[in-house]
Amino acid sequence: MEKRELIYEGKGKKMYATDDANLLIAEFKDDLTAFNAQKRGKEDGKGALNNKISTQLFKILKEKGIATHLVETLSDTEQLVKKCEIVPIEVVVRNIATGSLSKRLGLKEGMVLPFTLVEFYYKNDELNDPIVTDEHCLVMGLVKSEKDLETLRHIAREINSILFKFFEAKGLKLVDFKVEFGIDKDGNILLADEISPDSCRFWDAQTNEKLDKDRFRQGIGEVKVAYEEVLRRILS
Ligand code: ADP
Ligand code: TMP
Ligand code: ASP
Numbered sequence: 001m002e003k004r005e006l007i008y009e010g011k012g013k014k015m016y017a018t019d020d021a022n023l024l025i026a027e028f029k030d031d032l033t034a035f036n037a038q039k040r041g042k043e044d045g046k047g048a049l050n051n052k053i054s055t056q057l058f059k060i061l062k063e064k065g066i067a068t069h070l071v072e073t074l075s076d077t078e079q080l081v082k083k084c085e086i087v088p089i090e091v092v093v094r095n096i097a098t099g100s101l102s103k104r105l106g107l108k109e110g111m112v113l114p115f116t117l118v119e120f121y122y123k124n125d126e127l128n129d130p131i132v133t134d135e136h137c138l139v140m141g142l143v144k145s146e147k148d149l150e151t152l153r154h155i156a157r158e159i160n161s162i163l164f165k166f167f168e169a170k171g172l173k174l175v176d177f178k179v180e181f182g183i184d185k186d187g188n189i190l191l192a193d194e195i196s197p198d199s200c201r202f203w204d205a206q207t208n209e210k211l212d213k214d215r216f217r218q219g220i221g222e223v224k225v226a227y228e229e230v231l232r233r234i235l236s
Contacts, residue, residue, distance in 0.1 A: 001025075001080060011037055012050070012198055022185055024083045025074065028054075032198075034217040036128050041216060041223075048076040049227040050196035055079060056234050057163065057195045064162045066155065068191040069182060084182020084192050088142050090121040090129060091152055093160045094176040098201065099214075101176075104131075110208070116160055118153050123180070151189060152181055159191065167202065170233040172211065175201035197227045 002019040009015075011033040016025040028047035033040050051073070058070040071080040094117040097107035101117070120137060121129045132140075134149050143149055156179055167174045177200035182192035193199075197212040204211060210218075211226040 001074070013194070018080070022083050023071065024081050026079050026081050026194075028077045028079075028194075032213065032216045032223065034213065036125055039217070043216075043224045043227075045224055046227060049224070049231055050194060050198055051077050051079060053227070053231050053234060054194040054196045056231075058191070060166060061159060061162060061191065064158075066159060066162070066191055067188055069184070069193075081192070082182075082184050082190060084184050084190055086123070086180055086182045086192060087148075087152070087189075088123040089132075089137060089152065090123050090178050090180060091156045092119045092121060092176060092178045093117070093156050094119070095160070095164060096173065096175040096203075098175055116157060118156050120149070120152075121178075148189075155181070155189070155191065159195075163195075167233075168205070170236060171205045172230070172233060173203040173205055173208075175203055177201070197230050202230055 003025050004017040004019065007015050007017050012029055012031065014027040014029065016027065018025055028051040030042050030044055030046045032043055032046065055070065055073050058068045062068055069081040069084055071082060073079050094101055095113060097111040097113060098109045101107055102109045120132050122132045123129060134146065137143055137149060138146065159179060164174045177195060179191060179195065180193035182190050184190055200212055201214060202211045203209065210220065211230050215221065215223045215226050
């Protein structure tokens with residue numbers, strides 16, 4: 001597989017074209033950003049950790065029947081993925097109240113939600129990824145039909161039930177996470193992007209210690225140590 005031109009550089013990854021028009025190389029960066037990149041940092045080795053963590057989680061999801069963009073790992077920081085047209089909706093799944101949910105609705109941090117919440121955010125940095133309703137998604141044409149939104153919700157809930165149980169067995173609470181979906185050349189909806197401590201919240205089941213990007217967002221420190229611990233538990 002030949003790595004060709006850089007087609008996109010985002011906050012956490014660089015995306016490269018390859019000699020196959022249907023495949024891209026995703027290169028995970030060591031950069032850390034929060035609050036729509038108003039806070040910036042760097043952690044040597046973070047990209048490699050996220051690449052390993054996300055690859056492992058995508059493999060687990062694939063075994064359970066979730067279609068994903070992952071083709072194979074190429075190096076410590078690179079993976080080969082199926083090129084998709086990304087649906088510009090960040091699908092956030094929440095099991096426990098924290099973060100923007102607690103801030104917006106005043107829900108007590110740590111409250112176990114009576115049922116799993118799925119929220120849609122419009123993926124648009126200029127607008128600061130605003131939360132949107134189904135009707136907003138349809139008015140803006142982010143998806144073709146209501147059925148597509150139901151499909152995104154359904155797959156996101158399936159991902160949650162698989163990963164929630166998986167992490168529970170590893171002594172971690174899957175508090176919430178964000179996923180992105182893409183449409184491949186054959187029109188299939190695939191889980192795309194990544195699932196890592198950059199895009200999830202993990203709390204230790206015993207101590208509630210935060211083991212994710214909140215350590216960077218909140219200036220707690222030892223970010224890499226936490227990501228290493230997540231990888232260790234995933235592989236244990
Ligand atoms: P951001 O764009 O939010 O800063 P990243 O730095 O992670 O995020 O950049 C990766 C970009 O590549 C994201 O915009 C993501 O939606 C997109 N992407 C992820 N997987 C695929 C894929 N399989 N095909 C095309 N684009 C993808
Ligand atoms: P929030 O509580 O800040 O809305 O975050 C919900 C989840 O989504 C959390 O696991 C972190 C993740 N997330 C992203 O992956 N990207 C983002 O831009 C934001 C704001 C959150
Ligand atoms: N993903 C956003 C950023 O990188 C916000 C966040 O994750 O807190 O700035």
